[in-house]
Amino acid sequence: MKPVNVGICGLGTVGSGTFNVLARNQEEISRRAGRVIQVAQIGARRPNPAADTSEIPTTNDIFEVARNPEIDIVVELIGGYDTARELVLEAIANGKHVVTANKALIAEHGNEIFEAAQANNVIVAYEASVAGGIPIVKAIREGLAANSINWVAGIINGTGNFILTEMRDKGRAFEDVLAEAQALGYAEADPTFDVEGIDAAHKLTILSSLAFGVPLQFSKAYTEGISKVTTDDVNYAEELGYRIKHLGVTRRTEEGIELRVHPTLIPEKRLIANVDGVMNAVLVDADAVGPTLYYGAGAGSEATASAVIADLVDTVRVMTADSSNRVPHLAFHPSRLSDLPMLPMDEVETAYYLRMQAIDHPGVLAEVTRILAEQSISIDAIVQHDTTEELVPVVIVTHKVKEAAMNRAISAIEALDSIHGEVTRIRVEALDAQ
Amino acid sequence: MKPVNVGICGLGTVGSGTFNVLARNQEEISRRAGRVIQVAQIGARRPNPAADTSEIPTTNDIFEVARNPEIDIVVELIGGYDTARELVLEAIANGKHVVTANKALIAEHGNEIFEAAQANNVIVAYEASVAGGIPIVKAIREGLAANSINWVAGIINGTGNFILTEMRDKGRAFEDVLAEAQALGYAEADPTFDVEGIDAAHKLTILSSLAFGVPLQFSKAYTEGISKVTTDDVNYAEELGYRIKHLGVTRRTEEGIELRVHPTLIPEKRLIANVDGVMNAVLVDADAVGPTLYYGAGAGSEATASAVIADLVDTVRVMTADSSNRVPHLAFHPSRLSDLPMLPMDEVETAYYLRMQAIDHPGVLAEVTRILAEQSISIDAIVQHDTTEELVPVVIVTHKVKEAAMNRAISAIEALDSIHGEVTRIRVEALDAQ
Numbered sequence: 001m002k003p004v005n006v007g008i009c010g011l012g013t014v015g016s017g018t019f020n021v022l023a024r025n026q027e028e029i030s031r032r033a034g035r036v037i038q039v040a041q042i043g044a045r046r047p048n049p050a051a052d053t054s055e056i057p058t059t060n061d062i063f064e065v066a067r068n069p070e071i072d073i074v075v076e077l078i079g080g081y082d083t084a085r086e087l088v089l090e091a092i093a094n095g096k097h098v099v100t101a102n103k104a105l106i107a108e109h110g111n112e113i114f115e116a117a118q119a120n121n122v123i124v125a126y127e128a129s130v131a132g133g134i135p136i137v138k139a140i141r142e143g144l145a146a147n148s149i150n151w152v153a154g155i156i157n158g159t160g161n162f163i164l165t166e167m168r169d170k171g172r173a174f175e176d177v178l179a180e181a182q183a184l185g186y187a188e189a190d191p192t193f194d195v196e197g198i199d200a201a202h203k204l205t206i207l208s209s210l211a212f213g214v215p216l217q218f219s220k221a222y223t224e225g226i227s228k229v230t231t232d233d234v235n236y237a238e239e240l241g242y243r244i245k246h247l248g249v250t251r252r253t254e255e256g257i258e259l260r261v262h263p264t265l266i267p268e269k270r271l272i273a274n275v276d277g278v279m280n281a282v283l284v285d286a287d288a289v290g291p292t293l294y295y296g297a298g299a300g301s302e303a304t305a306s307a308v309i310a311d312l313v314d315t316v317r318v319m320t321a322d323s324s325n326r327v328p329h330l331a332f333h334p335s336r337l338s339d340l341p342m343l344p345m346d347e348v349e350t351a352y353y354l355r356m357q358a359i360d361h362p363g364v365l366a367e368v369t370r371i372l373a374e375q376s377i378s379i380d381a382i383v384q385h386d387t388t389e390e391l392v393p394v395v396i397v398t399h400k401v402k403e404a405a406m407n408r409a410i411s412a413i414e415a416l417d418s419i420h421g422e423v424t425r426i427r428v429e430a431l432d433a434q
Numbered sequence: 435m436k437p438v439n440v441g442i443c444g445l446g447t448v449g450s451g452t453f454n455v456l457a458r459n460q461e462e463i464s465r466r467a468g469r470v471i472q473v474a475q476i477g478a479r480r481p482n483p484a485a486d487t488s489e490i491p492t493t494n495d496i497f498e499v500a501r502n503p504e505i506d507i508v509v510e511l512i513g514g515y516d517t518a519r520e521l522v523l524e525a526i527a528n529g530k531h532v533v534t535a536n537k538a539l540i541a542e543h544g545n546e547i548f549e550a551a552q553a554n555n556v557i558v559a560y561e562a563s564v565a566g567g568i569p570i571v572k573a574i575r576e577g578l579a580a581n582s583i584n585w586v587a588g589i590i591n592g593t594g595n596f597i598l599t600e601m602r603d604k605g606r607a608f609e610d611v612l613a614e615a616q617a618l619g620y621a622e623a624d625p626t627f628d629v630e631g632i633d634a635a636h637k638l639t640i641l642s643s644l645a646f647g648v649p650l651q652f653s654k655a656y657t658e659g660i661s662k663v664t665t666d667d668v669n670y671a672e673e674l675g676y677r678i679k680h681l682g683v684t685r686r687t688e689e690g691i692e693l694r695v696h697p698t699l700i701p702e703k704r705l706i707a708n709v710d711g712v713m714n715a716v717l718v719d720a721d722a723v724g725p726t727l728y729y730g731a732g733a734g735s736e737a738t739a740s741a742v743i744a745d746l747v748d749t750v751r752v753m754t755a756d757s758s759n760r761v762p763h764l765a766f767h768p769s770r771l772s773d774l775p776m777l778p779m780d781e782v783e784t785a786y787y788l789r790m791q792a793i794d795h796p797g798v799l800a801e802v803t804r805i806l807a808e809q810s811i812s813i814d815a816i817v818q819h820d821t822t823e824e825l826v827p828v829v830i831v832t833h834k835v836k837e838a839a840m841n842r843a844i845s846a847i848e849a850l851d852s853i854h855g856e857v858t859r860i861r862v863e864a865l866d867a868q
Contacts, residue, residue, distance in 0.1 A: 021722045025582050031647055032579045114763040124763060127577070133723035135577025141765040143561070143569025145466045146743030148459050153865055212774060213465055213766030220776035233789060233858060236829045240815055242787075242862065249863060256775035258782050265787050265831075265862040271708060271729060272865065283865060288455045289567035289730060289740035291867045295705060296726030306723035309580030318760055326752055326760070329548040329558060331575040332647030340646060341690035342654035348692050353674075353699050355667060381674055395670045397699075426667060428676065428699040429683060431587055431706065431717060433725045 003036035004316050007065035009087060010077035011044035014101050014128070016051035017301030018075065018308045029309065031336035032328070033316040037309075041065050050301070066091040073315055075308060076100040085109045092116045092124070097319070099311040101128035101304055107202035107218040110209075123318065125311035130203045131156050131280045133303035134296040135310060140210045140284065147286035149211040151251035151258075156203045158278035158298045159187045159194035160226050160246040164263075165276040168234045168243065174227060186278060196225035197246065197261040204248035207282070208259050212252055217259070224262035237265050243273040346404040351380065351428035354398070356413065357391040357420040364418040365394065371412045372398065375405040391420055397428060437470035438750050441499035443521060444511035445478035448535050448562070450485035451735030452509065452742045463743065465770035466762070467750040471743075475499050484735070500525040507749055509742060510534040519543045526550045526558070531753070533745040535562035535738055541636035541652040544643075557752065559745035564637045565590050565714045567737035568730040569744060574644045574718065581720035583645040585685035585692075590637045592712035592732045593621045593628035594660050594680040598697075599710040602668045602677065608661060620712060630659035631680065631695040638682035641716070642693050646686055651693070658696035671699050677707040780838040785814065785862035788832070790847065791825040791854040798852040799828065805846045806832065809839040825854055831862060 006022075008015055019039060022029065030036045042053055043062035059065065066074055066087055074091040076098060078084055084105045089112075091098050098117070100106065106113070106126050117124040127137045131154065140149070155161050159181055166177040178195065181187035193199045201221040209216050226246045237244050242265040251258040266273040271293055275281040280298025285291050297303035317326050328334060358364045365384070372379060383395040398406075410423045440456075442449050453473060456463065464470045476487055477496035493499065500508055500521055508525040510532060512518055518539045525532050527550070534540065540547070540560050551558040561571045565588065574583070589595050593615055600611040612629065615621035627633045635655040643650050660680045671678050676699035685692040700707040705727055709715040714732025719725050731737035751760050762768060792798045799818070806813060817829040832840075844857045 017722075021580055025580060025721070028582055028647070029580060110763075114768065117763065118768055134726055135573050138572060138577050139569050141761055142748060143572050143744050144740065145747040145765070146455055146459060146463060146740045148462055150867075153863065210765045213462070213764065213770065213772050214774050214776075215771055216764070217776050222779040222782075228858065229860065230858070232827065233787070233860060236789060236817060236827075237787065237860075239817060240787075240829070240831055244860060247863065252774070253777065255781060256777040258777050260779060260782060263860045265785075265860055266865055270865050271705060274705060274708060285865075285867050286740070287459070288451075288736040288743075290734075290737055292568055292728070292730030294726070294728060297724050300724075302722040303724055306578065306580045306720070309722075310577050313579040314576060318755075321752075327575055329544075329551065330647065330650070331579070331644045334548065334552055336647065337649055338647050340648050340686070342648075342651050343687065343690040343692050345656040345694060347689060348656075348694060351699075353667070353671065353676075355670060383670060383673060393666065393670075395674070397674055424662065424664070424667060426663070426671075426678060426697045426699055429587065429681065431700055431704050431719075433584075433719050 001035050003038045004072050004319065005040035005070050006037060006073045006075060006312060007041040007043065007068060007071040008039055008075045008077060009043040009062040009065050010079065011042060011048045011051065011053065012077065013301045014304045014308065015044065015077040016048045017305035018077065019051045019053060021302055021305045021309055029313065031332045033313045034320050034333050035316055037312055037316060040070055041068055062087055063090060066096065067094060071096060073097045073099060073312060076102060081105060081108060088113055089116055092120050092122055095120060095122060097123040097315050099125045099308055099315065101308055103129040103199065103202040103206065107205040107216055110216040123315050125315060127311050128304050128307035130206050131282055132298040132300065133306040134280060134282065134294045134298065135307065136282045136294050137210060139294055140207065144284060144286055144289060147288045149252070150285045150287065151249065152207050152211050152282060152284050153247055153249045153272070154204065154207065154282035155245055155272065155275050155280055156248050156282065156298060157194055157200040157246060158280055159191065161275070162186055162278045164226060164229070164244055164246060167231055168238065171231055173231060174229060195227050197223040200246065200248045200261045204250055204259060204261055208250035208257060211250065212257055214257065220259055222260040226263050229263050241268055242266060243268050245273065347402060349400050349402050351400050352398045352406055353426045353428055354396045355424040356394050358394045359418045359420060360390060360392045361418065367416055367418060368394070368413055371409050375401065375409040377401045377405060377409055435469050437472045438506050438753065439474035439504050440471060440507045440509055440746060441475040441477065441502060441505040442473055442509045442511060443477040443496040443499050444513065445476060445482045445485065445487065446511065447735045448738045448742065449478065449511040450482045451739035452511065453485040453487060455736055455739045455743055463747065465766045467747045468754050468767050469750055471746055471750060474504055475502055496521055497524060500528060500530065505530060507531045507533060507746060510536060515539060515542060522547055523550055526554050526556055529554060529556060531557040531749050533559045533742055533749065535742055537563040537633065537636040537640065541639040541650055544650040557749050559749060561745050562738050562741035564640050565716055566732040566734065567740040568714060568716065568728050568732065569741065570716045570728050571644060573728055574641065578718060578720055578723060581722045583686070584719040584721065585683065586641050586645050586716060586718050587681055587683045587706070588638065588641065588716035589679055589706065589709050589714055590682050590716065590732060591628055591634040591680060592714055593625070595709070596620055596712045598660060598663070598678055598680060601665055602672065605665055607665060608663060629661050631657040634680065634682045634695045638684055638693060638695055642684035642691060645684065646691055648691065654693055656694040660697050663697050675702055676700060677702050679707065781836060783834045783836050785834050786832045786840055787860045787862055788830045789858040790828050792828045793852045793854060794824060794826045795852065801850055801852060802828070802847055805843050809835065809843040811835045811839060811843055
């Protein structure tokens with residue numbers, strides 16, 4: 001089947017990430033989408049050293065992309081309001097599907113844009129506009145479609161959350177952390193959009209409409225920033241059992257819909273109170289499913305690209321649906337499943353927690369550690385408490401090793417005269433990202 | 435447009451929940467799906483007092499539902515293997531779409547069932563089969579379609595997680611908590627499926643295929659239960675900075691795919707280590723987006739029904755697509771948006787954290803609390819530390835009150851001679867489910 005031609009407008013952080021991920025994962029993405037998705041044109045004023053786009057036809061007039069008859073899907077990544085609005089409306093008028101990451105555009109001009117898309121029978125997809133790589137638009141719009149939603153609360157600005165996390169963890173002042181965030185590239189030179197809550201209010205406006213089925217109404221949002229929060233407040237909150245987060249809250253009440261962004265105390269036992277640094281999370285309370293939470297990177301080049309490309313795959317799946325199975329049962333098209341082997345457990349590598357009962361005499365630990373060393377198993381931690389009992393519990397946490405080697409070590413340890421009974425073994429997973 | 439006719443087979447916990455949620459949220463669900471979804475037939479041996487199905491034609495031969503020419507979508511909620519497999523294959527052969535919550539069926543017979551569905555051009559949807567109400571199948575299959583997935587790790591059996599949480603929080607023994615879980619209805623009379631990890635392995639098998647594009651291979655899963663975990667292990671883990679969770683892990687390595695369910699130590703700082711009680715969570719690590727986490731109820735009547743009905747809405751959206759916009763832009767069809775008002779901030783009710791600088795003399799607190807009482811604002815907590823300074827910080831957490839009343843109170847407090855400067859006000863959200 002003929003590839004789908006995508007035109008990328010804007011080659012900044014998200015544009016270059018989208019280009020790179022599409023190139024790197026092209027084979028897997030086409031196994032999911034059922035067709036190759038190729039970048040056929042780029043509209044950008046200048047190249048971006050972060051992406052090697054030298055082989056792609058490039059124009060510095062983005063409107064050329066919206067008019068190019070070869071282009072099936074226009075990806076709007078220029079940001080801002082007026083030019084982005086014109087570009088998207090022109091693409092729609094020319095019968096092209098549109099994917100955008102532009103929260104300001106959707107929150108402020110979404111009603112007009114969706115009406116044009118409906119009239120022209122094209123898709124306008126905007127997963128990347130809210131909470132970066134977290135598929136929250138899809139979760140609310142499709143995954144929770146059974147529910148009457150009570151409220152949505154989100155940490156949907158990574159810069160603000162980074163600042164509040166640093167203030168709490170390190171007792172630093174707001175201005176001090178903001179300056180560092182700007183140096184690290186988390187915060188813009190003009191941080192108003194982030195720290196005064198406007199960016200979060202754009203995203204919350206979109207979530208509110210998705211949850212409650214009302215038109216987009218950004219002008220009704222109440223917005224309060226975090227610039228007045230002091231370390232005193234952070235400490236008092238802690239003392240009272242809370243964390244301060246810059247939260248967007250939209251709630252359905254009998255009188256109407258609440259739509260508000262402001263610093264908020266949240267009980268520390270809530271999972272969302274423990275979402276730290278630049279990470280985002282959205283908590284949805286709905287009548288059938290109860291609370292569900294969605295957590296991940298809310299910004300960044302490839303994290304946002306992940307959502308842009310998910311929208312591309314969705315669009316291609318609709319364009320290409322030759323059967324009812326728009327989405328393949330097992331995510332990849334049936335003819336494109338792979339035959340990677342499942343690893344036997346012996347070959348799996350993890351760290352281990354071992355607990356054993358040792359007879360309390362000198363040299364036991366030396367015997368055990370010798371056996372581990374023979375299997376090339378290195379030790380991360382040992383716990384051995386003083387006791388007056390004859391049998392002493394010994395707990396060892398190891399570094400990573402193959403299951404087969406650990407099985408041999410455990411058999412050898414259990415055969416020691418100085419070890420009583422079986423060795424308890426529980427695997428350890430750090431679950432750090434690769 | 436004519437309603438879509440659904441036949442529900444099985445009227446147990448999930449069947450009755452599905453019936454009830456469809457009835458209760460019918461109006462909202464049809465605004466999302468674009469058509470009314472009605473239960474036209476039930477196949478069940480006996481009525482369930484939890485659902486008033488008296489007006490729905492009911493048969494005790496479930497195969498009648500699969501053959502009924504009036505039925506568009508068959509919902510398989512009988513559970514088990516052989517009869518469920520026959521029912522689903524018969525429905526497919528008769529050209530009906532199928533929605534199922536049956537993880538055992540998909541994990542063990544999914545390859546055969548999907549092949550039949552593909553050949554007959556019908557949908558087989560199974561969101562409810564993994565992690566109950568969490569839209570994790572959709573997240574991986576669609577939301578993360580841009581990514582090469584590194585690994586998936588999940589707490590995907592609520593019973594096991596409840597037991598481990600109780601062991602940790604209350605120092606109780608495994609057998610003791612299991613007996614309580616059985617009494618509460620969280621665990622079956624025969625708890626083998628839950629505590630030995632078979633149920634989790636079924637779900638993990640499905641997640642593995644979705645993540646890596648391989649056929650379902652339940653027989654290759656390594657499965658180890660939690661019945662040997664002792665309170666000693668739980669305590670040592672805590673001492674070492676870990677939590678023990680019954681985790682399903684599937685990971686792509688150069689040699690092949692790991693597919694394993696076992697008790698696992700996880701660093702306590704990870705969000706997933708703090709998922710407690712009967713809740714489920716799935717953590718996905720992917721190359722573009724990084725780690726994302728999905729949290730919610732993994733079982734229960736209406737939580738599972740939420741996923742079943744999401745699949746029904748998905749199916750109806752495909753059946754009814756008269757345009758490219760299979761899913762409405764704002765989740766609800768454009769003609770069915772509602773005009774609920776956005777509440778002005780004055781009308782919004784929250785609790786408040788107030789911090790003020792008081793001149794240290796007797797009676798200040800009495801003045802402040804009198805003002806709060808005049809606005810009917812009741813106090814949850816007061817913090818006032820001894821100090822040798824002239825100005826004493828006073829922190830008050832209130833119960834819920836409308837913003838307008840709080841604004842009046844703050845103005846009055848700021849006007850007091852004994853209060854210096856402005857009152858800092860931060861809103862408090864408990865974020866408990868309604």
